[in-house]
Amino acid sequence: MPIEPHPGTPRAPRTDARRNRDRVLEVAAEAVAEQGTLASLRDIARRAGVGLGTLYRHFPNRDALLEALLHQRFTNLAERADVLATTAPPERALTEWLYEFTLGAGAYQGLPATLMATLNDPDSPLHADCLTMRQAGGRLLEAAQESGRIRPDVAPVDLFALANALSWIADQAPTLTERREHLFRLVVDGLRPRTDRD
Known part of the structure; x- marks a missing residue:
């Protein structure tokens, strides 16, 4: 039986x-x-x-499907932040991670807007993975700020918004994709204390 x-x-x-x-x-x-x-x-x-x-x-719902598609990508970015934190100087660790995040956020049309929508939606299935990834980037930001190489008034949400904005530009205007690295350098330059830019 x-x-x-x-x-x-x-x-x-x-x-x-x-x-x-x-x-x-x-x-x-x-x-x-x-x-x-x-x-x-x-x-x-x-x-x-x-x-x-x-x-x-x-x-x-759609976010649950996207979470299943993107979970590993978000996990990899969070793990990458931990590796960079121990293998690269703080500013370089932050900029390398931010660049990789920007490329990842532009992987799918519409993804930058979807990621921004998760900021204020803790009920979204994407929220937890995005939060883990943003916290990992936030730790890199804090280390770079403590080293004096990044402005102290930059918050993790600012970093997330700027990276998504760069991805959104390429998403909305594919002709600007070739300018992505230049635009990224402009953003990073703006993150540095004024004395580092003079």
Whole structure:
């Protein structure tokens, strides 16, 4: 006689449910790369060969789907901040991390605006990962400020907003993408104390 699981024991997802979830994520990655973060969820479900209800069972809203797509990217950026903090001088650690963040925020059309929206939305599935990443960047900022190489009036949210603004510019005006490094250097220059810029 088969042993029934204890009522409080969570069941492992069925094989077909896991397969459906993986297929939705695979198709969503392609659709978001093609169409941006506002890609049609109905179209993603159709292309994945599942019903819209199946998609929503796995990902109750757009942010939940984006969180699943972006979780590893955010985790990598937070870990990268920790590595840079121990291997590079504070200002260089901050600027290298900020540049990598700027590139990552521009990975998908519409992503900069989505990331900014998470700032004041703790209910968003993206909020926790974004917060962890911003805190990692904040630690680099604090170290660079303590070294005297970055203005003391710059807050972590300023850094996040500036990096997203750079990504948003490239997102909205692809012709400026080739100017991204120059624009980035202008932003970094503005972060330095005035005596370092004179």
